[in-house]
Each structure stands twice: as C-alpha cells, then as structure tokens.
Amino acid sequence: MAWNPNATRMELQPESDAQAAIKPTQLIVHSLAAPWTARRTYEFWRDSSSLESHFGLGYQGDLGQYIGTETRADANADANRRSDGTGAVSVETASNLDHSDPWTAAQIEQLIALGVWMHKRHGVPLRICRSASDPGFGWHGQFKEWSTSGTACPGKARIAQFKALVFPGIVARATSKPAPEQPAPQKPAPTEEASMEIAKLDEANGIDVDLADNVWTTLAFTDAVIHSGPRKLVGPTLVQLTFAQGAQAFVSGRFVLTNPDGSGVSGYGDLGEFPASGVPQFLHNQNVPTGKTLRFQVRARTDDGSTTRLIHRAVSGDYLV
Numbered sequence: 001m002a003w004n005p006n007a008t009r010m011e012l013q014p015e016s017d018a019q020a021a022i023k024p025t026q027l028i029v030h031s032l033a034a035p036w037t038a039r040r041t042y043e044f045w046r047d048s049s050s051l052e053s054h055f056g057l058g059y060q061g062d063l064g065q066y067i068g069t070e071t072r073a074d075a076n077a078d079a080n081r082r083s084d085g086t087g088a089v090s091v092e093t094a095s096n097l098d099h100s101d102p103w104t105a106a107q108i109e110q111l112i113a114l115g116v117w118m119h120k121r122h123g124v125p126l127r128i129c130r131s132a133s134d135p136g137f138g139w140h141g142q143f144k145e146w147s148t149s150g151t152a153c154p155g156k157a158r159i160a161q162f163k164a165l166v167f168p169g170i171v172a173r174a175t176s177k178p179a180p181e182q183p184a185p186q187k188p189a190p191t192e193e194a195s196m197e198i199a200k201l202d203e204a205n206g207i208d209v210d211l212a213d214n215v216w217t218t219l220a221f222t223d224a225v226i227h228s229g230p231r232k233l234v235g236p237t238l239v240q241l242t243f244a245q246g247a248q249a250f251v252s253g254r255f256v257l258t259n260p261d262g263s264g265v266s267g268y269g270d271l272g273e274f275p276a277s278g279v280p281q282f283l284h285n286q287n288v289p290t291g292k293t294l295r296f297q298v299r300a301r302t303d304d305g306s307t308t309r310l311i312h313r314a315v316s317g318d319y320l321v
C-alpha cells in the first residue's frame with residue numbers, strides 16, 4: 001500500500017483491503033464529468049458505486065486518495081490489473097458534465113506533482129505510454145483496452161493540456177530541470193467587456209414538483225427564464241436539483257433556448273442520467289443569443305409510471321451586464 005503524502009487519505013473499504021495487489025506501472029488521467037471536490041467524489045464511490053479510482057482531484061487542486069497505489073482500482077478496464085500483476089493508477093479530475101472544459105491551473109499543478117511522485121515512488125518511466133501495457137503516463141481514451149467501450153475521456157482540451165503542460169511538467173520537475181515557462185494567463189482584451197460588470201445569478205425554489213415518469217418538464221426558479229439574451233456568461237451556469245428522500249428515478253436535464261414567449265424550443269442535448277439520490281447537477285456554458293431565452297428542463301425516469309418528487313432547485317452562475 002502506498003499513500004501519496006500530498007493527498008488527503010479517504011480510504012474506501014472494503015475495496016481497499018479486498019482488491020488484489022498490483023505493481024503500478026502507469027498513471028492514467030480521467031475527467032469525472034462532474035464538478036466535484038475530492039471529498040464529494042469519495043462519497044460517490046463510497047455510497048453510490050462499486051467502482052473507484054485511486055485519486056480524485058477537485059477544481060481547486062484538492063487531491064484525495066481512496067485506494068493505495070499498490071492495490072487495484074476500477075477505472076481503466078484491462079489496465080486495472082494485468083495477468084502479470086502490473087496495473088495502472090487512476091486519477092479522476094473534476095470537470096464539467098461533458099468533460100469539455102480545460103483543467104484549472106491548480107489541477108495542472110497537482111497532476112504534475114502526482115506524476116513526479118509516481119515516477120519517484122513507483123518508478124513509472126518518464127514517457128507517454130506507447131501501447132496499452134507499456135509503462136508510462138497516459139489519458140483514459142488513449143487505448144481502447146483502457147475502457148470497456150471506448151471513451152473520449154478526459155476530453156480534447158485536457159488531452160492537449162496533458163501533452164503540452166502536464167507531461168512535460170512531470171519530466172522537467174522529475175529531472176530537476178526548471179519547469180518549462182508556462183504561457184501567461186490570457187489577459188482579457190481591452191474591449192468594452194473590460195468595463196462591464198459581473199452580475200450573479202442565484203435563484204432557488206423550494207416548492208415541490210411531482211415529475212411525471214419520463215416526461216420533460218420546464219422548471220421555474222424564480223420564473224422559467226434563467227437568462228434573456230443577449231447575455232454573456234462568465235463561467236458555467238449550474239442547476240442543482242434535490243429530490244425527496246428515497247426517490248429512485250434516473251434524472252436527465254437539458255438547457256433549451258426559446259423565444260421570449262416560450263415557443264420555438266431548441267436544445268443543447270441531454271445531460272445525464274444521474275440517480276435522483278445524488279443531487280444531480282447540470283452545467284451550461286453557452287452565451288444566450290439576442291432574442292432568445294435560456295430555460296431548463298428535467299426528466300425523471302422511473303419506468304413504473306410513478307412520479308418523482310423534486311423538493312428543491314437552484315440555479316447559479318456569473319454573467320456580464
């Protein structure tokens with residue numbers, strides 16, 4: 001068992017004792033498709049899943065370790081533990097729901113530090129894996145053997161960051177050369193936006209709604225309109241739904257654009273499904289065009305015709321005014 005001294009230990013049992021030993025030869029990075037802290041990810045593995053990763057990394061750089069690195073974890077299909085006893089160590093990282101956003105600076109720093117530790121502690125060689133079983137560093141979608149049915153994880157933006165920043169950062173630091181100069185954070189161009197102010201959207205509604213089985217329902221927060229275009233978002237708009245205790249449904253959400261009178265619905269694609277017990281969250285990252293309003297719809301699937309009671313809903317996010 002090896003525990004990273006830089007990570008907060010949140011040991012998962014019985015997996016940590018029950019699962020087979022591995023000799024770790026790879027580090028594979030993932031996106032969680034959820035904007036969770038390391039602690040929240042631990043609770044999910046503990047309470048809602050028999051799967052787990054070794055590590056979880058929140059947006060703020062909070063790093064949790066759930067399983068010792070010399071014990072098998074589940075995130076990498078065939079690479080979890082090969083017949084020769086070698087296996088991959090996995091790190092899940094907080095992301096938006098379709099893992100399309102880049103890692104934060106804090107996440108990149110922690111991934112580099114973790115990679116250096118994997119090299120020093122376990123001898124993982126300083127190279128990007130050349131095959132599914134080749135020792136080194138990689139990302140989840142890199143080889144089909146690392147997933148059950150193929151995956152785009154951790155997303156295009158993060159694969160680019162892995163190649164340009166994370167892996168070179170690991171090499172530079174592990175070989176004690178100064179880390180490569182990182183591009184300076186982009187300053188906003190001096191446009192009219194610079195003089196615009198950031199406003200906060202923060203609306204909640206605690207009136208119970210009984211959702212019919214498998215039917216899309218538009219939710220009102222203060223009212224059904226979340227944003228009226230034109231509106232430029234600063235960071236994601238987040239919807240969080242809380243269901244009555246014991247709700248068994250699977251929940252999907254979607255953001256839609258409509259005309260101001262609610263007609264002319266067009267969508268951005270379905271998000272989920274998530275178990276109703278898990279306080280599902282949904283993120284939206286697109287600006288709202290002129291003449292359109294942004295609304296949110298939810299669907300709860302029980303498949304036995306029963307309704308699902310939504311007891312609280314909230315939407316938040318920053319935008320420019």
Ligand SMILES: [Zn+2]
Binds near residue numbers: 029031151153154
């Ligand atoms: Zn993954």
